[in-house]
Every structure is written in C-alpha cells, then in structure tokens.
Amino acid sequence: MSNEELKKFFFSGLGNFIHLFSIVEDTVRSLLEQTAGVDKQVSLAIFSGLRTDKAMTNIRRIYQAKGQKFPKELDKAFQQLSIIAQFRNDVLHQRADFSQSPPVTGNRKSVLNKSAIRETPITAYTLVAAAEDLGRILLILGAFLRPDRETDDVEFALSEPWQYKPGEQASTGQKQKPPLHPKRKPPPQS
Known part of the structure; x- marks a missing residue:
C-alpha cells in the first residue's frame, strides 16, 4: 500500500477510533462513579474534567481503600487502555508523519532529550487493531458495570492476545529496555 493510500485509509479509520475511544472514556467514568458509590450528580461534581488515566488510578485506589x-x-483492560491512550495522544497532539516510510506518529517534535522520543510506525492495521482492542475493553468494563458480573464477555475479551502493540521504536535514540525478569541461563553441563 502506498503512503497516499495508507493516508486515506488512516484518516477514514481515525474518526471511528476516536469515537470508540470516547465511548470507552465515558464507560471508565461510569465505572468510577459506581466503584465510588456516588450518584450521577455527585459524580459530575467531583469527577468532572478528570482524565481517563486518573479515573483508572482512582478506581484502583478505591479498591485498595475498601481492602478489596x-x-x-480489569487490570489487563486498564493496562491495554493506557497503551492505546498514549497512541491516541500521539495521533491527536503530535500528528502522523506521512513524509517517511513507514509513516509514524510520536512525540519527536515535542521532546528535547532524544532518549524520550517515542514513535509508532503506522500500518493499515494500526487503527483497526487499536479499535478492536477498545471494543474488547468495553466488554470488560461493561461486565464490571453489571450487578451480575457476567464473565462470558470478559472471558471472550481476554481469550486472544491484544491486537494493538506499539511498534518498534523508529528512533535511533530510543533503546530497547531489558526484560524485567531476564531468562536465566541453564547451569553448565558437566
């Protein structure tokens, strides 16, 4: 697919992705409201303007405060939502650069330190994968909003690996981080 074709495909999918992301944001706010045990009016009074990442943090803290x-x-859904939110922020606030191949989105033009550069290559599948994961995250959030906590949706949503994965860093300034738990070498054979 040429960059021009990819550009058209990307922008046609961008509206769908952003709309779906806003539904997920509203659902996170509803989950915060329910988890905090407040009604809609109180929720609007104390949570209006709260960013999604802070809402997720507050939900975690409420569980902790309740000793639960x-x-x-929900942790898996929040982790993936955080990854997708970073991609969304890059697309909305940093723009996609179609002047190179493959095109990328990232923060290159807004950081001083090269080690802080974050870029994600854009393919025809990038927005589709992110939107698919948002749909699965909605299933999980919806299950936690229901009083019966039906687990079929959650099991379905988590039955496959997440589709959106940030691409390899396109920048030479970004080094790959070592794994948190490197594989141990087997003891030498004698």
Whole structure:
C-alpha cells in the first residue's frame, strides 16, 4: 500500500477510533462513579474534567481503600487502555508523519532529550487493531458495570492476545529496555 493510500485509509479509520475511544472514556467514568458509590450528580461534581488515566488510578485506589483485591481482568483492560491512550495522544497532539516510510506518529517534535522520543510506525492495521482492542475493553468494563458480573464477555475479551502493540521504536535514540525478569541461563553441563 502506498503512503497516499495508507493516508486515506488512516484518516477514514481515525474518526471511528476516536469515537470508540470516547465511548470507552465515558464507560471508565461510569465505572468510577459506581466503584465510588456516588450518584450521577455527585459524580459530575467531583469527577468532572478528570482524565481517563486518573479515573483508572482512582478506581484502583478505591479498591485498595475498601481492602478489596483489584480484579486481574480489569487490570489487563486498564493496562491495554493506557497503551492505546498514549497512541491516541500521539495521533491527536503530535500528528502522523506521512513524509517517511513507514509513516509514524510520536512525540519527536515535542521532546528535547532524544532518549524520550517515542514513535509508532503506522500500518493499515494500526487503527483497526487499536479499535478492536477498545471494543474488547468495553466488554470488560461493561461486565464490571453489571450487578451480575457476567464473565462470558470478559472471558471472550481476554481469550486472544491484544491486537494493538506499539511498534518498534523508529528512533535511533530510543533503546530497547531489558526484560524485567531476564531468562536465566541453564547451569553448565558437566
């Protein structure tokens, strides 16, 4: 696919992705409202203007304050939503650069230190994958909003790996981080 074709495909999918992201943001706010045990009016009074990342942090803290274990399914959804939110922020605030191949989105033009550069290559699949994951995140959030906590949607949503994964860093300034738990070498054979 040429860069021009990719550009058309990207921008036609961008509206769908942003719309779906805003639905997820509203759903996170509803989950915060429910988790905090406040009605809509109180929620508007104390949570209006709260960013999604802060809403997710507050939900975690409410579980902690109540002495409840944070559900691993919700943790997985929040982790992926944080990754997709970073991509969304890059696309909306930094723009996509179609002058190179492959095109990228990232923060290159807004950081001073090269080690802070973050770029994601854009393919025909980038927005589709992110939107698919947002749909699966909605299933998980919706399950936690229901009183019966139906697990079929959650199991379905987590039955496959997440589709959106930030691309390899296109910048030479960005080094790959070592794994948190490197594989141990087997002991030498004698």
